[in-house]
Amino acid sequence: MTEFEKIKVPEDGEKIVWDGKELQVPDNPIIPQIEGDGTGKDVSPAAKKVLKAAARETGRDIHWMDIHAGKTAKEIYGKYLPQETLDAIEEFRLALKGPLTTPVGGGFRSLNVAIRQKLDLYACVRPVYHLAGVPSPVKNPEQMDMVIFRENTEDVYAGIEWARDTKEAEKARDFLSEKMDTDIPSDSGIGIKPISEGASKRLIRKAIDYTLKNRDHYESMTLVHKGNIMKFTEGAFRDWGYEVAEDEYSGKVITEDELWEEHDGKVPEDVIVIKDRLADNMLQQLLTRTPLYDVLAMPNLNGDYLSDAAAGQVGGLGIAPGSNIGDGKGVFEPTHGTAPVHAGKDKVNPTGIILSGRIMFEFMGWEDAGELVKKSIEQTIKDKTVTYDIHRQIEGGKKVKCSEFADLVIENMKSLS
Template sequence: MSYEHIEAPDGGAKITLADEETGELDVPENPIIPILYGDGTGEDVGPVAQDVLSAAAEATGRDIEWMRVYAGETAREKYDENLPDETVQAIRDHRVAIKGPLTTPVGAGFRSLNVALRQTLDLYANVRPTYHLEGVPSPVSKPEEMDMVTFRENTEDVYSGIEFEEGTDEVARVREFIEDEMGYDSIHEGPVGIGIKPITEFGTKRLVREAIDYALENDRDSVTLVHKGNIMKFTEGQFRDWGYEVAEEEYGDEVITEDTLWEERDGEAPEDTVVVNDRIADNMLQQLLTRTDEYDVLAMPNLNGDYLSDAAGAQIGGLGIAPGGNFGHGRMLAEPVHGSAPKYAGQDKVNPSALILSGVLMFEYMGWDDAAELVRDAVEETIAAKEVTYDFHRQIEGGEKLGTSEFGQRVVDRIQN
C-alpha cells in the first residue's frame, strides 16, 4: 500500500472479499480499518471512539490497525481539496471504514461530502438501527418501545444531484422542454429552480432485498415500505410496487405480503415469516409515535429515509445517541447520524456515543458480534450509572457531568473490567 498523505500501519491485514456473488467478507483478526475523524466535533469524538473500539477488539482477542484518512477540513490542509481520490481509494481498498461528521463548505463544489462518499463508493443502503438505551432521557413516555431499523436508499431520489439553477441556460432548456414538449403548464411564472427525482427498479430492488434479508437473518417480523406514492405515483408509487415484486417473486414462503395475510390467513402470520407491508410517509411519521412497537424494519427512498430516521432518533434521546452505517456490495462505511456542530469543536464536551455505537454496527458487519455486544453494553451501563456528557447531564437529576474523553474512558474501563 502506498499513499501520498495517508500513513499505512506497519502491521495488520486487509479485509478481503470471500465471496464475490454474496459480498461476504474475509475478516482477519488484525484488520486494517481506515478512520476519518471528520470536521468540527469529529476531532473530539473520533479519537474517543477509536479507543473504545480498540479496547473491545483487544478484550475479545483481536487487534485493530487504524489508518487515518482525510476529508473535509483536514483534507483541505493536506491536499487543498475536500475529498481526495486516495481517501476514497483507501476506503475502497480496505472495504470497512468508520467516519465522523463532515461539513460541506459553501461553494465547495459538492452538495454534500457525505453524499459524495456514499455515491462514489456505491454504498447504496444507509442503515440506522434505532433503539433505546437504559438511562437515556427521551421526550416520549415509553422510549423502550422503539427498536427499529431504517433502510434508506442512498444513491438516487432527489439526492442524485440532478438540479438546474435559477437563471441558467440549463434551467431554461429544461423548463422549455417540460412546458412546450411535454405540455405541462403547472410551473409558476418567473425564476425557477428545477430538480429531477429518479427512482429506478435496480436501486429500489437491491435496497428492499437488503431490508428483507436483514429481517430474515435477525428474526424481525415485518418490513414496511415507506413512500408517498399517493402523490408521486411514478416514482415513490413505483418504489412501492417494485418492493412488493421483490417480496412476492424472490422469497417464496419466507415472506408474505400484508394483503395476502388478511385475505388468506385472517391476519395470522405463519411462524418464521416476514410480513411486507407499506405505509404512506406522512402517516408513518405519526405511526412512529402512536404505534411504535408495531414496526421492525423500514425501507424507503432517500428523502423519506432522511426524515424518518431522524424522527425515530429523537424518540430514543436524539441524534447524539443515533448510530448509522452505509452498506454496499462487500463494503461498509460506519458513520453517526449527527452533524459536525463546529461551535463545540475542541471543547471536549460533546457526546461520542453515536460514533461509538456506529462502531457496533461496523463490528456486527465484520462478524465480531461479541465485541459489538461488549461496546453496546458498556455504553449503556455508563449512561445508566448517570455518568454522562453535558447533553444528558442537564436532563438527569444527580448525574455526573463528563467530558467527551472522560466518558470514553469510563466506557473503556467497563469493557476492560
C-alpha cells in the same frame, strides 16, 4: 497492497477481503478512519479507543489507519475529498468516519453524499433503539427498536437541479411546457427526482435479507413511500418492493393481506411480513404504533426525514448511529453534524460514533463485540456519568468529558465481558 502517497498503512494487521459474496475478516484487521471536522476531533479518538478495547475484550484487535476528508484533507491534498481516500476505503473495505463540514460556495453539495455516491454505498442503514437511562420526550421510548434502510444514491439527492434564473432552468421549463404539456411558472427552479428499478430493488433486497437474518428479533419489513402522489417514482418503489418479495423470496415473505387472510394475523415462525405505509402516515405511526414496525425501507428523502424523527423519540441525533453500506464495503458514521461551536472542548457526546462502530462490528460478523459496546454504554449512562447534553436533563448525575466518558465505557466493558 497499494502504495499510497500520503496515507501510512500500519505495519501490523491484515486487510479485510471481499470474495464477491462475503467479507473475510481477520482477527487483526486494518480499518481506515476519517477523524472528521469540528467535534470529529473529539469524538473520533474516543470512539477508536472504545472500539479497540471491545475488540481486545473479545480476543481480537484493530489497527486504525488514518485517512482524510474535509478540512484536514484540504490542508494535506489541496482538495476536500482526495481520490486516495476513496481508494483506501475501496481496498480496505470499511471505514469509521467522523462528521464532515461541506465547503460553502463551491465544490460538493455534501461531502457525505459524495462519499456514498462515489463508493456506491447505496444503503444508508440506521438502527434506532433506546439506551436505558437516556431522557426521551415520549412515555415509552423502549418501544422504539427499528432499523431504517434508506436508498442512498438517487431521489432528490442525485443533485439534478437548476436555479430559476439560469439558461438550464429555462431550457428545462421550455421543454416541459412545449413537449410534455406542463405548465411551469417562469420563476421556478427545476429539480429532477430519479427513482430507478435497479437502485430500488437492491436496497429492498438488503432490507429483506437483514430482516430474514434477524428473524428471531424482527418479523416485518415496511416499504415507506408517497406513492399516492408521486405514482411513478415512489409508487413504483412500492411496487418494485412487492415484486422483489414475490419473485425472489417466495415462501419466506408474505404480504400483510396474506397475514390476515391465511394466518389470522399471527406471523408464522419461518417467514416475515412485507407491508407498506404512506410516508406522512408513517411519521404518525412512529409515535402512535411504535411496536408494530421493525425494519423500514424507503427512498432517500423519506429516509432522511424518518430516521431523524425516529432518533428524536429515543434521545436525539447526538446518540444516533448510522452507516452507509454497499456490496462488501461500508462507511460508518454518526448521524449528527460537526457542531463547530463545541469543537476541541472535549465535551460532546461520543455515543453516536461509538454505536456506529457497533454497526461496523456487526457488518464484520463481530456481533459479540458490538453487543459488549452497547451494554457498556448503557451501564455508563445508568451510572449517571454522562456528557453535558444528557447531564442537563437528569438529576443527580456527574458531568464528564468526552474522553472521560469513553474511559468509563471501557472500565464497564471489562466488568461486563
